[in-house]
Amino acid sequence: MDLRAVRSPAMTDVAKLAGVSHQTVSRVLNDHPNVREQTRLRVRAAIAELGYRPNSAARALVTGRSQLIGIVAQNSTLYGPASLLAAFEQAAAEAGFAVSVGSVGRMDRESIAGAVERHLDQRVAGLVVIAPVASADDALDDMPDDVPLVTIDGDPARSRALVTVDQAAGARQATELLLAAGHRTVWHVSGPPDWYDAAGRADGWRSALEAAGAEVPPVVAGEWSAASGYAAGRMLARMPEVTAVFTANDHQALGLLRALSEHGRRVPDDVSVIGFDDVPEAEFFIPPLTTVRQAFDAVAQAGLELLLAQISDEAPPAEQIVIAPTLVARSSVGPPPHRV
Amino acid sequence: MDLRAVRSPAMTDVAKLAGVSHQTVSRVLNDHPNVREQTRLRVRAAIAELGYRPNSAARALVTGRSQLIGIVAQNSTLYGPASLLAAFEQAAAEAGFAVSVGSVGRMDRESIAGAVERHLDQRVAGLVVIAPVASADDALDDMPDDVPLVTIDGDPARSRALVTVDQAAGARQATELLLAAGHRTVWHVSGPPDWYDAAGRADGWRSALEAAGAEVPPVVAGEWSAASGYAAGRMLARMPEVTAVFTANDHQALGLLRALSEHGRRVPDDVSVIGFDDVPEAEFFIPPLTTVRQAFDAVAQAGLELLLAQISDEAPPAEQIVIAPTLVARSSVGPPPHRV
DNA sequence: GGATGCATTGTTAGCGATAACAAGCTCCGC
DNA sequence: GCGGAGCTTGTTATCGCTAACAATGCATCC
Structure with a gap:
C-alpha cells in the first residue's frame, strides 16, 4: 500500500496496464484509424479501470x-x-x-x-x-x-x-400588427442608439410605417431599462393622439405600462403596447404583453x-x-x- | 525576413534578448524575491519589447x-x-x-x-x-x-x-413590516421546497409570525416563476381575509399582482405585497414593489x-x-x- | 585569510501529452 | 521466395514552463 497522495493516472500508467506504449493509448484516445480492434479494447479497459482522464494542459501545450x-x-x-x-x-x-x-x-x-x-x-x-x-x-x-x-x-x-x-423584421411585424389593428400610427421608445439591436428595431419600425404610408412620429429615446420606459410613458400618456407604442424591449414596456396606468390610460383599450424579447414575465404584465421573441x-x-x-x-x-x-x-x- | 507564421515568443526568446537564462525570466514573472533590480528591469523591458505572454498551458502542466x-x-x-x-x-x-x-x-x-x-x-x-x-x-x-x-x-x-x-432574516424583516403596518397575519407564496433559499424564506416568515403571536396560515406552494405567483394569486384574491402576502421572489409577486388586479383587488389598498430579490424592474411593477435585496x-x-x-x-x-x-x-x- | 552565509544566476530534469519517424509484421503479386 | 505496400506499434523529440539543485560572487566573521 502506498500512502502518498494518489497522483491521478497519466497516459503511461494506462499504457503499462494495457501492455502497450503510451503512444498507442494516445491513438486510441484520438480515434486514430490504425489501431487493432483488440488493442483498442484493451486500452479502453485500462482507461476505465484506472479512471484515467487526459490532462488538457499537456494536450494544449503540445497542440497549441x-x-x-x-x-x-x-x-x-x-x-x-x-x-x-x-x-x-x-x-x-x-x-x-x-x-x-x-x-x-x-x-x-x-x-x-x-x-x-x-x-x-x-x-x-x-x-x-x-x-x-x-x-x-x-x-x-x-x-x-x-x-x-x-x-x-x-x-x-x-x-x-x-x-x-433580424431585429428589423421583428420590429416590422410588431408595427404592422398595430397598424392592422387600426391604429393610424405607432410610436416608438428606442434603445440606446449605439446598439445595433436598438438601431435595427427602430429601422424596422420606421420602414413599416413608411411602407404603410403612416406618419412617422419622432422617436422617444430611451435605453434598455424599465426606468426609461417609465419616463417615456409619463410623456406619452399625456398625449391623447398616442394610441399605439412599440418599445425596444420588454422592460421598457413594463415601465411604460406603469406610467400609462398611473395616468388612467387603459391598455389595450386606450393604448396598445408591444415589447421586444419575450422575457418569461411578459405574460404576467398588466396586461399580458404582446412582444417579439428572439430564439x-x-x-x-x-x-x-x-x-x-x-x-x-x-x-x-x-x-x-x-x-x-x-x-x-x-x-x-x-x-x-x-x-x- | 522570415515569412513563416510568427510563433508567439516563448520564455527563452525573452531570456535571449535580456541576456539571462529562461529561469531568471520565470523568476521575474513570478515575483521571486532574489532577483537584482537591474536584471528585473532588463527582463521586463524584453518582455514588453517582444509582447511576450506566458503560456498558461505550460504553466498549468508543470504546476498541476x-x-x-x-x-x-x-x-x-x-x-x-x-x-x-x-x-x-x-x-x-x-x-x-x-x-x-x-x-x-x-x-x-x-x-x-x-x-x-x-x-x-x-x-x-x-x-x-x-x-x-x-x-x-x-x-x-x-x-x-x-x-x-x-x-x-x-x-x-x-x-x-x-x-x-440570510434568507430567513430577510423574510422576517418583510413579515414584520407587514405586521407593523397593522395586518393580522401574512400569507406566503413559497419557492420550490427543495431549495435552501425557499426554505429559509419560509422559515423566516413563519418565525416572525410566531414571534408576534400571529396566526400562521398555510403555505401556498409555488416555484420561482411568475406563473406560479399568478396561480397563487387567483386563489388568494378570492379570500377576503387575505390582506398581506409575502412571495418568495419578485417574479411571483408580479404574477400575484396581476391576479389581484384582475380580481379587482387593489394594491396596497386591499392587499399589501412584498417580494424578494429586488430585480431591476421591481420598481416599475404596478404598484412599485416592496422587496428584499440580496447583495x-x-x-x-x-x-x-x-x-x-x-x-x-x-x-x-x-x-x-x-x-x-x-x-x-x-x-x-x-x-x-x-x-x- | 579562509570559512560561512546569503544573494543572485544558471543548469538540468521533468510535467503529460502529440508528432514524426522508424521498425516489425502480414499480405500480396509475380 | 522475395520485394513492396500497408497496417500496427514503438521510440524519440518536443511543446513552454517551474522545481530542485548547483554554481558563482560578494560581504561578513573570527
Whole structure:
C-alpha cells in the first residue's frame, strides 16, 4: 500500500496496464484509424479501470490549442445577453468544450481588447464575441486572424463569421400588427442608439410605417431599462393622439405600462403596447404583453456551429447567419379607441 | 525576413534578448524575491519589447494547476443565479483569474458531478458551486478534497467553505413590516421546497409570525416563476381575509399582482405585497414593489476571497460567511383595509 | 585569510501529452 | 521466395514552463 497522495493516472500508467506504449493509448484516445480492434479494447479497459482522464494542459501545450471556447460578453443581467450566454454554454458543453467567460464592464475598445487578450493567454480554441455596439467591433479589428472567431450581434459589414437576429423584421411585424389593428400610427421608445439591436428595431419600425404610408412620429429615446420606459410613458400618456407604442424591449414596456396606468390610460383599450424579447414575465404584465421573441438558443447553436467549423478548418471563416424572431400575441394590443 | 507564421515568443526568446537564462525570466514573472533590480528591469523591458505572454498551458502542466476558476451553476436565466454569475466573473477577473462556466440543466447529483469532472479535467485552481438544493450538496460529498472549493447557497451543515445570504432574516424583516403596518397575519407564496433559499424564506416568515403571536396560515406552494405567483394569486384574491402576502421572489409577486388586479383587488389598498430579490424592474411593477435585496456582488466577493485564500493556502478550507439582505420599501405595502 | 552565509544566476530534469519517424509484421503479386 | 505496400506499434523529440539543485560572487566573521 502506498500512502502518498494518489497522483491521478497519466497516459503511461494506462499504457503499462494495457501492455502497450503510451503512444498507442494516445491513438486510441484520438480515434486514430490504425489501431487493432483488440488493442483498442484493451486500452479502453485500462482507461476505465484506472479512471484515467487526459490532462488538457499537456494536450494544449503540445497542440497549441485547448478545448476551451472563450466568450466575451458584457457583464450584465440584461435578459438578452444572459440568455445568450446560458444557451451558449449549453451548446458548447454538448460539443465537449468548456466555456471561459470574460465579461467586461463596458463595451469599449479597451475593455474588449483586454478580455480578448486574457482569453488568448488561455490558448482558447475559439472566441465568441457578443458585440452589440460599434465600439466592440472596433476592438476586433486588430485581432490576430489566426484565431477562430464568431461575432454575435455585430456589424455585418465588418464581421466575418456572424450570427444576428433580424431585429428589423421583428420590429416590422410588431408595427404592422398595430397598424392592422387600426391604429393610424405607432410610436416608438428606442434603445440606446449605439446598439445595433436598438438601431435595427427602430429601422424596422420606421420602414413599416413608411411602407404603410403612416406618419412617422419622432422617436422617444430611451435605453434598455424599465426606468426609461417609465419616463417615456409619463410623456406619452399625456398625449391623447398616442394610441399605439412599440418599445425596444420588454422592460421598457413594463415601465411604460406603469406610467400609462398611473395616468388612467387603459391598455389595450386606450393604448396598445408591444415589447421586444419575450422575457418569461411578459405574460404576467398588466396586461399580458404582446412582444417579439428572439430564439437565443438558435443563435447560440448557430454561433457554435460556425465556430466549430472554423476550428476544424471545415469551413471558410466567413459566413453570416440571420435568425428570424417571432411575434408573440397577447392581450396588450387592441383596436384604437373610438374617436371622440 | 522570415515569412513563416510568427510563433508567439516563448520564455527563452525573452531570456535571449535580456541576456539571462529562461529561469531568471520565470523568476521575474513570478515575483521571486532574489532577483537584482537591474536584471528585473532588463527582463521586463524584453518582455514588453517582444509582447511576450506566458503560456498558461505550460504553466498549468508543470504546476498541476491553472489560473482558471470553475463555476458550476444551474443553466438558468433566473435573476438570482445570473446575477451571481456576473458578479463572480467580475471579481475573478480583477484577481487575474479566468472563469470557466459549467452550467447544468438540472441540479441532480449526476449532472453536477459531470460538470465538476469537466472542470477537474481543465485542472482548475478552484471550484465554486452554486448549490441551492440538497441534491447539489449530495454530489459534492464525493468530491476529491484536494481541490479548493467554495459553496454558495449550500447547506451549512455539509459545506466547509460557504457563502450564504440570510434568507430567513430577510423574510422576517418583510413579515414584520407587514405586521407593523397593522395586518393580522401574512400569507406566503413559497419557492420550490427543495431549495435552501425557499426554505429559509419560509422559515423566516413563519418565525416572525410566531414571534408576534400571529396566526400562521398555510403555505401556498409555488416555484420561482411568475406563473406560479399568478396561480397563487387567483386563489388568494378570492379570500377576503387575505390582506398581506409575502412571495418568495419578485417574479411571483408580479404574477400575484396581476391576479389581484384582475380580481379587482387593489394594491396596497386591499392587499399589501412584498417580494424578494429586488430585480431591476421591481420598481416599475404596478404598484412599485416592496422587496428584499440580496447583495450578489458581496456574495461573489466573499466567495472569491474564501476561494483564493484556499488556493494560496492562507486559510483553512472551512469558513462560512453570511451576507445580510436589506429591505427595500416601496408602495406595495400599506395598512389593511378598514374592517367592514 | 579562509570559512560561512546569503544573494543572485544558471543548469538540468521533468510535467503529460502529440508528432514524426522508424521498425516489425502480414499480405500480396509475380 | 522475395520485394513492396500497408497496417500496427514503438521510440524519440518536443511543446513552454517551474522545481530542485548547483554554481558563482560578494560581504561578513573570527
